[in-house]
Amino acid sequence: MSLTAITPANRSASKAKVVRGLLEGLLEGKWHGGDRFTESLGADAFGVSRTPVREALLDLQALGLVELRRNCGAIIHPFGEEDLREIYAVRSLLEVEATRLAASQIAAEEVESLIEAFEEIQSSGGTDLNWKFDQKLHLLIAECSGNRRLAAEIARYSTLVQTMREIVGARTHDIHSASADEHLEILRALRQRNPDTAAKAMRDHLRQASDSAIAAMLEIRNH
Amino acid sequence: MSLTAITPANRSASKAKVVRGLLEGLLEGKWHGGDRFTESLGADAFGVSRTPVREALLDLQALGLVELRRNCGAIIHPFGEEDLREIYAVRSLLEVEATRLAASQIAAEEVESLIEAFEEIQSSGGTDLNWKFDQKLHLLIAECSGNRRLAAEIARYSTLVQTMREIVGARTHDIHSASADEHLEILRALRQRNPDTAAKAMRDHLRQASDSAIAAMLEIRNH
DNA sequence: ACTTCCGTTATTGTATACAATCTGATTCGG
DNA sequence: CCGAATCAGATTGTATACAATAACGGAAGT
Structure with missing residues (x-):
């Protein structure tokens, strides 16, 4: 029985980078109100393509940290x-x-x-x-x-x-x-x-x- | 307070199609042992590109239904x-x-x-x-x-x-x-x-x- | 001035292309 | 016969390109 079996592991470093960056912003209290964060914005900010940004946002949505709306970007909930x-x-x-x-x-x-x-x-x-x-x-x-x-x-x-x-x-x-x-x-x-x-x-x-x-x-x- | 706010809604029909197809297979008991299911396979099977298949598999992994391994495809757990x-x-x-x-x-x-x-x-x-x-x-x-x-x-x-x-x-x-x-x-x-x-x-x-x-x-x- | 309609633009959803890397088998040496 | 090195293929991770669609602003009509 291997412990690593259930950990998502470090497949996809870019996605991890984006998640971490967004989380940093949340912990800092960088975002207020319903700030919008588009995939392209994240791609530029973190120096990766839209794909990992997109996957990161999906994860964060599942954790209830952002709200994804079609053609509208991620709405970041203030974090406290x-x-x-x-x-x-x-x-x-x-x-x-x-x-x-x-x-x-x-x-x-x-x-x-x-x-x-x-x-x-x-x-x-x-x-x-x-x-x-x-x-x-x-x-x-x-x-x-x-x-x-x-x-x-x-x-x-x-x-x-x-x-x-x-x-x-x-x-x-x-x-x-x-x-x-x-x-x-x-x-x-x-x-x-x-x-x-x-x-x-x-x-x-x-x-x-x-x-x-x-x-x-x-x-x-x-x- | 809108109820739709927290439902992922039907953004991305292709992904939903793939999830549903895979779930059908699981409920049918179609897959035995540790069958492998690659993204390309799913793309062909459901007539979509790899992207929605990939996202579907990530969701299913989060639900503990498949195990994703790098360069190895999704390992489908038998479902009972x-x-x-x-x-x-x-x-x-x-x-x-x-x-x-x-x-x-x-x-x-x-x-x-x-x-x-x-x-x-x-x-x-x-x-x-x-x-x-x-x-x-x-x-x-x-x-x-x-x-x-x-x-x-x-x-x-x-x-x-x-x-x-x-x-x-x-x-x-x-x-x-x-x-x-x-x-x-x-x-x-x-x-x-x-x-x-x-x-x-x-x-x-x-x-x-x-x-x-x-x-x-x-x-x-x-x- | 307000509302409605429409066109532009921004943004996502999906497809495809490319690069990195793991797997598996085959070959070579012992 | 067995094991290690190696090479081709398969598969994912990431980037880019294209298509669908919703948001936004402005113009027209009342």
């Missing part, structure tokens, strides 16, 4: 605290359910190998590694939920959050990485195969993540 | 009862939450106008109208959840389910439309602004919908 909270609310909805499902059927060895990786990272203590572990944990849980659709949805939000993290990381001085305690809580509950405890641990973890994401965005906007 | 159940599980997760949220903040007049529309349809009794009402109800609830992201996700699944409905409707003799009783339950709970009751009614409604969707698929496959 509330929107970030909404994103994490959906993510929480999906991941808490996945955690509940995974807890009852995850293979013992998978959890053990994760705990090992976790302890190793703890001792070395790199922020980057911590995030990589975070991603690995969330992806594993998604896959172990046994619901491929759920895993696909989680993957979509995972790449969104990951991209936002990278943007924030490049601008602020690493405000705060995912808490090790929260991860440990989740791992323990998974090992005990306790769905409710695991779900609660995941919910708490994401609440924290939501708060720090909002803080990071405000940090960016005050500079 | 379990997959349909998974789709409805995710849909239920999203819509039950939306219903809970909507119940506490939906405008009284919106519910009243829906109840009116409902009673009108009841007396005329057309199956098509019934489905249209179903769609309207789900969309209104999604919008009234107050979470744009949640609404976007629901819209994606809504179009998926709607397309499957159309396919089934064209092949079987209208096995069974959405139950009016279930709709009434939801409407009553919404009018009372009772989140828990509304959520439960929605959960039951979707459980029924899931069962009948599975029955419809099996019906198709036995012909």
Whole structure:
């Protein structure tokens, strides 16, 4: 069972570039009211053709970040605290359910190998590694939920959050990485195969993540 | 507040054609094992260019129905009862939450106008109208959840389910439309602004919908 | 002054062309 | 006989070209 199976991976670098650029603008608060953003505009702005811009906009529409209208360009919704909270609310909805499902059927060895990786990272203590572990944990849980659709949805939000993290990381001085305690809580509950405890641990973890994401965005906007 | 705002609408007929064609194949059980489906193949099969095929495949990937690999074509996952159940599980997760949220903040007049529309349809009794009402109800609830992201996700699944409905409707003799009783339950709970009751009614409604969707698929496959 | 109609222009939807890269098989060497 | 290198083909990723259509502004009529 390969973890990379459900990640869209880095097929199409141009599209990723556009998504990232647009997301930067959203986090900065660059767009107000119902600004219009046409495909050609994006193509010029990011130095790519219309095709990847178009695909990026379709993705962003599916995430509820822009509204696409025929022959009218993308209407960018103003982005604020509330929107970030909404994103994490959906993510929480999906991941808490996945955690509940995974807890009852995850293979013992998978959890053990994760705990090992976790302890190793703890001792070395790199922020980057911590995030990589975070991603690995969330992806594993998604896959172990046994619901491929759920895993696909989680993957979509995972790449969104990951991209936002990278943007924030490049601008602020690493405000705060995912808490090790929260991860440990989740791992323990998974090992005990306790769905409710695991779900609660995941919910708490994401609440924290939501708060720090909002803080990071405000940090960016005050500079 | 326009209901059409969050529906991707029928921008791009070719893409819709491809999605529908592929979905037909999946419901029929046409593809076994990890069959490969290249963009050019789809272009030839549906008489369109690669572009809409590509976009369709991206959508289907996001829904966890195919796996896209670079220079390798789309790998189609075999589709069965379990997959349909998974789709409805995710849909239920999203819509039950939306219903809970909507119940506490939906405008009284919106519910009243829906109840009116409902009673009108009841007396005329057309199956098509019934489905249209179903769609309207789900969309209104999604919008009234107050979470744009949640609404976007629901819209994606809504179009998926709607397309499957159309396919089934064209092949079987209208096995069974959405139950009016279930709709009434939801409407009553919404009018009372009772989140828990509304959520439960929605959960039951979707459980029924899931069962009948599975029955419809099996019906198709036995012909 | 207001509304309606019409033509221009802007913008997307779709098709095609080109480039990068992966796959698979075949050949060569051991 | 088996394995590694290599080469042709297939397939996607991206760019560009063309067609359909909706938005926008202005003119004409009332």
